Amino acid sequence: GAPAIGLGALALEGGRFDLATQQLAFKSLALKDISLESGAGKTRAKPLALPELGVAATQIDLAQRKAEVGAVVLKNGRVAMRRDAGGTLDLVAALKALSPEPTAAKPAAQKPATEAAAPATPWRYTVERLALSGFGIAFHDESMSPALQVGLEDIAIETSGVSEKLDRPLPLKAGLRVASGGRLAVEGKLVPATAAIDLQLKLDDLALKPAQPFIGKHAALDLAGGRISAAGTVKHDARSSGYKGSFGVSELR
Numbered sequence: 001g002a003p004a005i006g007l008g009a010l011a012l013e014g015g016r017f018d019l020a021t022q023q024l025a026f027k028s029l030a031l032k033d034i035s036l037e038s039g040a041g042k043t044r045a046k047p048l049a050l051p052e053l054g055v056a057a058t059q060i061d062l063a064q065r066k067a068e069v070g071a072v073v074l075k076n077g078r079v080a081m082r083r084d085a086g087g088t089l090d091l092v093a094a095l096k097a098l099s100p101e102p103t104a105a106k107p108a109a110q111k112p113a114t115e116a117a118a119p120a121t122p123w124r125y126t127v128e129r130l131a132l133s134g135f136g137i138a139f140h141d142e143s144m145s146p147a148l149q150v151g152l153e154d155i156a157i158e159t160s161g162v163s164e165k166l167d168r169p170l171p172l173k174a175g176l177r178v179a180s181g182g183r184l185a186v187e188g189k190l191v192p193a194t195a196a197i198d199l200q201l202k203l204d205d206l207a208l209k210p211a212q213p214f215i216g217k218h219a220a221l222d223l224a225g226g227r228i229s230a231a232g233t234v235k236h237d238a239r240s241s242g243y244k245g246s247f248g249v250s251e252l253r
Contacts, residue, residue, distance in 0.1 A: 025058065032051065033049075038094035067125040129159075137155065155175075197236050198233070229248050
């Protein structure tokens, strides 16, 4: 069957729109049970599920192309992805199927230089806080032999002061638990425009056995077990990349 997007409920509190000034505002917006379904019959599944999405007090000025958004909070989402032997990701395929087919546009008549439209004013926006918590990701990759299976749980990411000024560093705090064993926590700064990072990293007892499909692809080794732990600073920018800190492997066999 065709992919479908579902929405359980939507609640808007304190909403108002001024037609004269083109200003929109609301106290809060809550969306429940957002989902993406794909497949047919017994194979019908939800590769994407988001039980809770909330947006705090927000003001949008359409005329001035400006938005001030309060906290955006996403909770308990689930992502299930499968890559087949041919390398196709089912989630990506489902999202593409939702996109309308492009239509050939008729060539527009050229306007005289004096009538050329002025470039649109870019949007300015701020998001006070962006937080994601309780997320889980399941990934099954059949393009490898044996098939790779990865499960990530308790994914949490938080930042603040998000805006169109992507060259400004943002505070970042994130963590997750690996289903097969291990925990990762990072905290520091990220520059969105350049992907530059300065992060404190802590990795506890990451299980190595799930990496066997990768290892078997490049070497005749059978990894039965092992764990990695690390704690230190990770830095990356246009000039250099590096890690400084401790690193250890235990129970390798």
